[in-house]
Amino acid sequence: MSELKDKLLKGEYKDQLEIKESPIFALLDISEEESKFLKEVGLETIEDLATKWNDCYEKIAKKIPKERINSWIAASRLLSLEETEKVTTGAKIIMVGIDNAGKTSLSIALKHRGALSQLFQKLYALTPTRGLLRSKIEVFGLDVHMHELGGQSIYREDYLSNPQQYFVGTDIIIFVIDVQAIDRFEESFEYLKQITNVTNSLQLKVPWKIFFHKSDPEYEIDDKSAEVFSSIIDYMSKNCPHFDPARDFFRTSVKIRSSILGAFSHIFREISLIQDGVKNASQNIAEELKADFFGLYDFRSNVCFAQYAKEENLVDLSHNAYYEAIETIVNMREPFLRIRRYTLEDEINEIFILRDLRFGGDRYIMAMLTQDEEMSRNIDQEAIQDIIDEKLQDWIEFRGYATFPLE
Ligand SMILES: Nc1nc2c(ncn2[C@@H]2O[C@H](COP(=O)(O)OP(=O)(O)O)[C@@H](O)[C@H]2O)c(=O)[nH]1
Ligand SMILES: [Mg+2]
Incomplete structure (x- = not known):
């Protein structure tokens, strides 16, 4: 993280631990007087500022313009982020899953503003995505890059054998499973295991979300399917440190619009540092x-x-x-x-x-x-x-x- 250190700090530092323990005065754009004041309200180190700023924000804001405080907080938070969690100019979301799971449909449904019947017409006409499909959406002024990894098996092998190229720098990975495709659960689960192995071996601490997609209102999930789903959630919580089994899976369907909006909104809010x-x-x-x-x-x-x-x-x-x-x-x-x-x-x-x-x-x-x-x-x-x-x-x-x- 050499460029980041140079942009944000006055001096030279050995490693992240040393940075976190340094006084706030080490930040490039802060005066001695200002850092003294922060110390008085209880913020001494860069790590303090990154983690405890919220407790005394109002107090500081009485004396120092908010734009200045905000830039220090952002700097200290960036310096405290783990190497692999570092923020670039925007956010990157990967959507992955076997072909026909509904990945392309999800992003179309999210943005669609017309009637549902028009949405369905669009979705019927979809053909399987070949290779990587990129799109950019702007959410509250943040550029969010969505990467859909086409799910046919010829492409899957490429992602798994060149994982750095696809997965490094990712903020969130969404795995999409078609809950109605019972005869493909095994293939889907196998693929999920392969990718989590790969991201684990790259030591990417990226949060995972599972979408149990095509959970249409009229579709009833049978006991056997439900068992598979809970074993997937089980697997994820054991193998992915950032996966929270209480929070990180969503039932989605293009027929229930709040399900998709709700899931993505949750995810976008999570990505944002604010x-x-x-x-x-x-x-x-x-x-x-x-x-x-x-x-x-x-x-x-x-x-x-x-x-x-x-x-x-x-x-x-x-x-x-x-x-x-x-x-x-x-x-x-x-x-x-x-x-x-x-x-x-x-x-x-x-x-x-x-x-x-x-x-x-x-x-x-x-x-x-x-x-x-x-x-x-x-x-x-x-x-x-x-x-x-x-x-x-x-x-x-x-x-x-x-x-x-x-x-
Ligand atoms: N019943 C149902 N079908 C869906 C849903 N979402 C997508 N589909 C259908 O699933 C098929 C595959 O969708 P697509 O987005 O191309 O899958 P992808 O290969 O993962 O990108 C299309 O025919 C969609 O109309 C859903 O929520 N419910
Ligand atoms: Mg697709």
């Missing part, structure tokens, strides 16, 4: 708006970047309502307001409100669910924009540092 801050900010916004759910969707990618939900079941409700709403407004240029009412458990009325917003020239859609009639009637475009600007602005700026371009 997820903790964004999460807290989202909760603050929700409280101010008296909302049970608040979400900020990136209009181009449909990913929900900032999200807070009082109850887990409101997430799917909102994601589905979002897709349903934007189906009809794709070509609208003016800001729009959409309000719908949902009744939950026969008594709770949630009012769904959608608003068009802009940040730094990009278009976002805010969605919220509230039970507050008065709020929903009087909610004002400018007030929403102001609240979101106020709470999220720092994070939007910080995002630029968090991705820290390394030429």
Whole structure:
């Protein structure tokens, strides 16, 4: 990590441990006085700053401009990242799985804004991906490079014999399994084992996600399949240190749009270095708006970047309502307001409100669910924009540092 050290530090350092234990003053762009002040609030070393900044951010911000603090935090976090986790100019996601698992369909479905019937027409026409298929999407200003590894066996051998070329520098690997292709489970599982062996032998500490795809609403998973799936999850938690069996698998189907949006949004938030801050900010916004759910969707990618939900079941409700709403407004240029009412458990009325917003020239859609009639009637475009600007602005700026371009 020599270039990184040169860009961020004043002096010469032996190794990462030495860097982490160095005083914050070692950072290139910080004065003695500033670092003294950080020490007073309890941040002494670069590692302190990388891990404990959140506890005293507000206190520091009273004295030092946030852009400066943010750049130090980003620098210290980058210096503390493991070699293999280092951030480049964006994020790289690999989607892998045998042919026909639904990899291409997943990324098409995520971005599709029209009616479901139109989506199905697109998907019927798909042919198997040959070799590597790259696409770039921008999520909240971060470039996310998606690499689909075509799943036919001739290609699989290439990935396994030249793994560095495909897997190094990856932020997340998504393995896609077609839950309906019972006669191909064995082949699929075998392939998964081969790839995890390869990434383990390269010592890549990359987080894995498993998509149990084609979990259509009308499709019933039989006991035998369920057994295979739990053995896959078992295998992953034993063999991949970053795999959390409680959190890192998703049931997805192109017929349930919230399933795909939910899974990818979760993943994108995880990739971002600023997820903790964004999460807290989202909760603050929700409280101010008296909302049970608040979400900020990136209009181009449909990913929900900032999200807070009082109850887990409101997430799917909102994601589905979002897709349903934007189906009809794709070509609208003016800001729009959409309000719908949902009744939950026969008594709770949630009012769904959608608003068009802009940040730094990009278009976002805010969605919220509230039970507050008065709020929903009087909610004002400018007030929403102001609240979101106020709470999220720092994070939007910080995002630029968090991705820290390394030429
Ligand atoms: N029933 C069902 N079919 C799907 C779903 N997702 C994709 N497919 C179909 O699966 C087939 C293979 O999809 P594709 O994305 O090309 O798979 P890939 O080879 O992994 O890229 C296509 O015919 C899709 O229409 C799903 O969620 N449910
Ligand atoms: Mg494909």
